[in-house]
Amino acid sequence: MDRDQGGSLVNVTMTVNGAEVAADVEDRTLLVHFLREAAGLTATNVGCDTTSCGACTVLLDGESVKSCTVLAAQADGHDVVTAEGLAMRGAGEAGGGELHPVQRAFRREHGLQCGFCTPGMVLASVSLLQENPQPTEAQVRMGLEGNLCRCTGYHNIVRAVLAAAAELAAEPGEPGEPDAAALAAGPAEVAP
Ligand code: FES
Ligand code: FES
Numbered sequence: 533m534d535r536d537q538g539g540s541l542v543n544v545t546m547t548v549n550g551a552e553v554a555a556d557v558e559d560r561t562l563l564v565h566f567l568r569e570a571a572g573l574t575a576t577n578v579g580c581d582t583t584s585c586g587a588c589t590v591l592l593d594g595e596s597v598k599s600c601t602v603l604a605a606q607a608d609g610h611d612v613v614t615a616e617g618l619a620m621r622g623a624g625e626a627g628g629g630e631l632h633p634v635q636r637a638f639r640r641e642h643g644l645q646c647g648f649c650t651p652g653m654v655l656a657s658v659s660l661l662q663e664n665p666q667p668t669e670a671q672v673r674m675g676l677e678g679n680l681c682r683c684t685g686y687h688n689i690v691r692a693v694l695a696a697a698a699e700l701a702a703e704p705g706e707p708g709e710p711d712a713a714a715l716a717a718g719p720a721e722v723a724p
Pocket of ligand 1: 577582584585587588598600
């Protein structure tokens, strides 16, 4: 069934990873589909479509939300950060962006296996560390309980979040949240 048939069209404009994205979409279009299809950002995955798995987690005005539970129209005029946006600060890998400390920790601690849950898991972790910069292991496990990893790689995921917390604490200049101003400015210049 084509989900894009049967509703009325609305114009939706939002800031995604610092860039304005506008599209006419069905009023029932979910934010996750807007991000994947209108914005062309496919790191945000659909795992269940029923608010169960967290694979679709993004930051909406800095708060983690499951984008399969939010209408695109509800995000009209708001600010969204996806996994692609976390890697837009600075020079280096990932298409010109430096990985966010949480992304680096996931890679270093092997906090991923197939990677399907990873973008949502990373964004949920960023949000968790914004709210609680020095969580205990139990608090990390509780904070990520809305994000499922089908590979059951939770041990390394929790270790990665704790490692990221330690790294962020050691680098007070490195924010635990995406820098909205930096994101708005786009990728930084690469030094010659
Ligand atoms: S796809 Fe949104 S929670 Fe699973
Ligand atoms: S790494 Fe495969 S689902 Fe989590």
